[in-house]
Amino acid sequence: MLLVELIKGFSVTLRHMFRRRVTVQYPEQRRRDAPIFRGRHRLQRYADGLERCVGCALCASVCPSEAIYLEAAENDPTNPVSPGERYAKVYQIHLLRCIYCGFCEEACPEDAIVMGPEYELAADARAKCVISKKDMLTPREAGFGDYETFPAPRIG
């Protein structure tokens, strides 16, 4: 009967009115990201504070959108920045060009660059979307632990 069907339909919507809401109130509440989420990049350090990046520029050459600019320099043996021969003097990523594919962290032989959890990347100027070493480098205090928290995703 049509009337019965109508009442059934109406009761469905009425019951849903009193269900628990599924909305996440975003700025106040946040959802847990998946551990392999590919957000803004991070540059990692070793536990002793040395930078992992040795300036090989494999990340820059694998990058499909050519978003990475890297300038390497020789390490000073008395006061090295990285354990290798060379280190990244300038390391910039253009976040508007980046497609967050994660090839850079896959290509990196030193596990220096990883995709972090940050996704709030809005900016009011294009220039602010080019991030450099000081934005990406894990703070010295965070050290090795940070790398453990955000391991590089295993692809394939």
Added chain:
Amino acid sequence: MNEFLLDTLIIVIKIGVVFGLVIGSVPVLVLAERKVLGWMQVRPGPNRVGPWGLLQTLVDGAKVFFKENIIPDGVEPLTYRLAPLLVILPVLIAASVIPFGPPVKIAGREIPLAIADFDLSLLFFFAVATLSVYGIVLAGWSSNNKWSLMGGLRSSAQMFSYEITLSLSIVGILLTSGTFRLTAIVGQQSGGFWHWNVFLQPLGFVLFLLAAIAEVNRTPFDLPEAESELTGGFHTEYSGMRFVMFYMSEYSSVFVMSSLIATLFFGGYNPPFPYTFGTSWFDGAIGLFWLLAKIGALVFFFIWLRGTLPRLRYDELMMLGWKILFPLAFLNLIFTAILVALNWPGWLLGLVGAGALVLTDLVVSQILWRRRRAAG
């Protein structure tokens, strides 16, 4: 004080009250709709502006007030500007006959609580409320846009089709109450909810409700502005304050139509228990409270309906209007006339109406079922 001046003052105050109620209901209705629809879709609805999202519609109103009034190229300038007014004015005028409280006595004069209380007030309501279709058609035609024109034409066809059912389905009430005067119809329904016309005219009520939804262009009958088909229908080309006028007219017509349904079928300002109204202003306020409560319940039903049923197809709409509702309205009229002429008691009338409703339901669902099976 001069008699004439006093009369004018009373009328002006009543106009202010009714106008304020109808216009003031718009932001409340918009917020209520967004909240209730949100809940039905398992989300909280607007909750950012003000406590519990209460200021959302005010802020939206302020935003729209400062928006540019774009007039596209190639429109018919006069009709384009006139159409929003033609849509909203009939709604406001129609509201003037709704009695919003029992007659009160202030300073020795009896004041009926309706702006206009005259013998043909119900007829006046229908005569005026229908005029808003002109605004919709003119808006669609003058916009120089095919979708707008389609929306406007659909709207006129729909409103003409459902107008017949709308008017026929209340003739039953006119027969049982014997008057066109809305205050008299409300007065007859006093003394508890079992005196309400909905129990006297169940079939008439269902028909009137369906036709009223079609008249105020709400889902499932909102074809004139079917977003998924017509990009917005007759108001596609409107923006800024002119668009808001369409928006306001839509919600205020829901309010006014709900108040008419409450008046005709649910005892208007009468409480659902036996209560004899005095003539103090306090009793007037009680009447207004009960009327608003009934309007609120009906508005909730309208929103609930929108959250539940999908939009009808155009041919389904026409089929429902002409092949089902229209004959049923006639049937309702005929058996009400016979029963009233034979002077049978009211409960029998209600029983026959309810029986007819169930019978039609069986027949229609049987037809639909067979048709669907034949279609495979």
